[in-house]
Amino acid sequence: MAKVHVTTTINGEPMEFLCEPSDTMLDALRGTLNLTGSKEGCASGDCGACSITLDDSLVCSCLVLAVESEGHEIRTIEGLAHGEKLHPLQQKFLEMAALQCGICTSGMLMASDALLKRSPDPSEEEVRFWLAGNLCRCTGYDKIVRAVMDTAAEMRAQ
Amino acid sequence: MNVVTNNKWIGQRTIRPDGMDKVTGRAQFAADTTMPGMIWGKVLRSPHPHARIRSIDTSKAEKLPGVKAVVTAKDIVDFTIEKGAVMLGIQDMRWMCRNVMARDKALFPGHPVAAVAATTEAIAAEACSLIEVDYEVLPWSIEIDDAIKPDAPILHEFNKFEGKPSNIAGRIEHKKGDLAEGFKKADVVIERTFTTRPVHQGYIEPHACLISVAPDGKTTIWSSSQGQFMVRAMTSMLTGIQQSDIRAIPAEIGGGFGGKTIVYLEPLATMLAKKSGRPVKMVMTREEVMRATGPTSGSKSTVKIGATREGKIVAAHGTFYLQAGAFPGSPIRGAAGCSFTPYDIPNLLSEGYDVVSNRSKVAAYRAPGAPIGAYAVECVLDEVAEALKMDPLDFRLKNAAKEGTKAANGPVFPRIGYIETLEAAKNSDHYKTPLGKPQGKLQGKLEGRGVASGFWFNAGGESSAQVNITEDGNVVVTTGHPDIGGSRAGIANICAELLGIDYSRVSVLIGDTATIGFSNLTGGSRVLFASSIVVTQSTEKIINTLRERAAKIWEIDPEAVKWEQGAAHPVSPNAGQFEPLTLKELAEKAPVMGGPIGAGVQLNTTGADGGFGTHVCDVEVDVDLGIARVTRYTAVQDVGRAIHPGYVEGQLQGGVAQGIGWALNEEYIYTKEGKVDNPGFLDYRMPVCSDLPMLDCIMVEVPNPKHPQGVKGVGEVPLVPVMAAVANAIYDALGKRFYALPMSPPKVLEVLDAPTQQAAE
């Protein structure tokens, strides 16, 4: 069966690629597009390691068909920093040891960024419930939640 | 030894060297790697819990366009049972070779029976479905009680216990004093039986590898593992490729917790790569991880503890049955050897039984065996303390092991920090803060508090390091252990401290089997302990070289040169008036002063001592729904020296989170057909962010006198006390004890509705 040609925008750049109709966006990102920052932890939408945004909506890329990205705007972890300039969340995660093995970190950062865009002053409970879809097995979430809340405070102060 | 006094970097929360790549998505995990010409491997797995494999016909698979190679057990080296154990570390290769690929029998649903490499994953998967396996289905057993019945289906006919074929594959015991006499002296005796379910380490990154075998046999392996040297050795032994022809490169690892201290895919991918002449990539699905890798043992433990009315424990007896899965090797050593160890008990018998059954072979899980044993012992201690009307921490203090106590498993303790953890827990803000709501009627939401302690052996072992000064005067450290917890940050702290230079000038890399000397597994809470010893010695050698070079320049004796704050100085004005020579300056002069400045050290490190923790846990239980939530948690641990406090706290917090999951909701559920019913993150319920409170840590520092920076292993102890702390807290809330894990809502309601409890003597 012939592959489908998809035209989309990824991290602000126009992109074209070929894919099978059954490929997920995660498959396309990690395969053809060589954007391996989004990770596969479960391929069933239960762990959030593959989190990206589609038109500013936080989604699991394993639950979006690659073909569905046609004409839409995809943002991935690779687009969170601007060149050398880290996003405040990335900087805080480093400063506060909010990562250990790092496999959940891409998804955690994408999800946290999506939260702070909607809710610049989240309570601890809000942060925890927003991040419930991002599994971490290393940290127990404590430092992640602290990093998100500290970043929110810092960004509000600017 | 350079005595470190100014602590510019040690104890600081520096930014880990590998952090930038991990927050930007640049870090290369095994599944992120590619090679030109790469093809994909897939595994065909047994659907049956127990079956003889009569024949395998791979002909249709081989003919499918796109298929480049097929392997079966014929392609894996056979370590015959009769020839006896062939050990690699704690793993017997007779079991390893059968675990990676079934030989005459499939022993659990998910057991690999064949593997295929093809140009796409889809073709490889389709080819697997074309392989015809003739199974003779056999009766099976999974649970311990079923596996040890006299008429249980035997997994391994050669395995005998007390003269008869059995599913009991081993027994250990630790004995001290006279048990019967000891119990006679007791005023209070409590005996209870506990069960736990198998739980998975739960790493978010599935196993993955990418392997290339050249026509001359030179093999390159990228894999997600807790030990590239283990990967190389196991792959060599299982494929027959010469060990020195294999280069095993550790990718960044997305969690392991012990589950990646053995190989599953690497030997299969290697043989597929060898037969096809193409690099082969294999990545497990989440379902494969849950079905076919090694969750820890389910268990059945009976613990009996006797104490005098003054509160002295006089006797203790523990019997710990642990599931091994398809092949022998459950962590009975940890269960029997650690559970009573925090206490000075004069009369003791601790026995462990290793039980095989038709579920996947266990792999190590963070202090293997110890959390299971501690759950039982620490819950019984809670009941004994209650019967004695003693505060549970005071009861433990009264019986605490200390320097000079003979441990259950033999050694006499040197200076240890257990009592310090108990005292710190007692004095903690958490313990001193009374709970909000009064206990009483079983309605609404009830609060409770529980405590528990725990011990884990910790390890030393082989480690190699190479420290090189770059031409521009900075430092590159290469170590041999995959970093699963932030050890690179700790190593950088130590190296910067020793050299007296800015932390940012130290890079820390993890070498592969070709670029660094032998280093043992990342496990046993040993990486920072062991690697910092060899890094320290390497750095000290370099400091000596730097002093010698400065001495030569100044034409004075090297003894008259000291190294301080990143430069060589004369020891005193008497030695001469010289401007300090910095690391950068000496590096620049290196070519004309004797050559490159670097040193490497390889050692079998010793001096690792066990670790102790004491935990305080508050829960709130919704009595009508049976839901228990942890509302506050404090983990106290003797960490020796917190080289990087953030990553030490991280170990404590991570272990606590895993323990809370184990206590409340994680369990393997099997169908009536003996298959795993919940092989995914939806129904294998690990804690999510909203399930947990902040996890407070109190790090007690009783430095290890045998280590240059006082380091003790910290990674595993945090999991050991948790389930008992949670269970004791739920008891405090509800007035009902739990003797089975997980304490999930239906189980909590069952216990609440049950009329009687196990009777105390």
Place this chain on the structure above:
Amino acid sequence: MTELRYLAPDTLDEAIGAFAKAGSAARILAGGTDLLVQMRSGALKPGVIVDIKKIPEMMRIEQTADGGFRIGAAVSGMALHDHESFGKVWPGVLEAVNLIGSKQVQGRASAGGNLCNGSPAGDSVPAMVAAGAVVTVQGPNGRREIKVEDVPAGPGRTNLKPGEILISFTLPPRPPGSSDAYLRMIPRTEMDIAVVGVGVSLTIKDGTVTAARVGLGAVAPTVLLVEDAAKALIGSKLDDAALAKAAAACSAACRPIDDKRGTIAYRTKVAGVLLKRTAAIAAQRATGK
């Protein structure tokens, strides 16, 4: 290898045409949060996927002429959350839709998909049942309306006829003093499939319940409309006796199974417990207390 065809028609007629033509090989794609999981696990191998997200009617949230709401079948939970007034009028339906999965899932998952997936435990369904929602479906033989409680036919099955596509949910106008709530029992705080789900919609006038509907999920092959529970609440002041009777009616309506998420005994007990709590929340919202 894959014979899958993906279509993303711009009009409803095209969608129905393609969907009907492909017969049982076709699947509708809204959020994809069930479909992609089922495809990945091998449970489903569709030949044609019809993506309905380009059809305006499927994606719209609008007020009807009589003051009710019409929600397109493919509207995501997040979009429903961001609507300026929907959540104020139907907080129970909103919270139910936004309990499905994670925030990531809620960015895509729709009430339409949740209903048509046919899971007895789908979170949005008990709330839609309690709300008295009516769905509009359209197929080769035209458009028709079905009460939402009549849509589920059994686990994984609906009463939609071949070729029919769910278009929208219509929720009735709310008399003053009305509100709703949805609660579910899950072992963790998020991410689990409901072990029991209860939706309650109430209208309260001068302290007395004048209208009530109760939807009960995850305790039978389909979500249930528990009329006996509603009857126990109507005319009462939500006193303990009325709540106990309604709770008992929910427990009595249970026909659950023992599975990896809950036992029969547990679900039966919890159904009653949740009814009381859900009714209390709905009442608080309805009366502003």
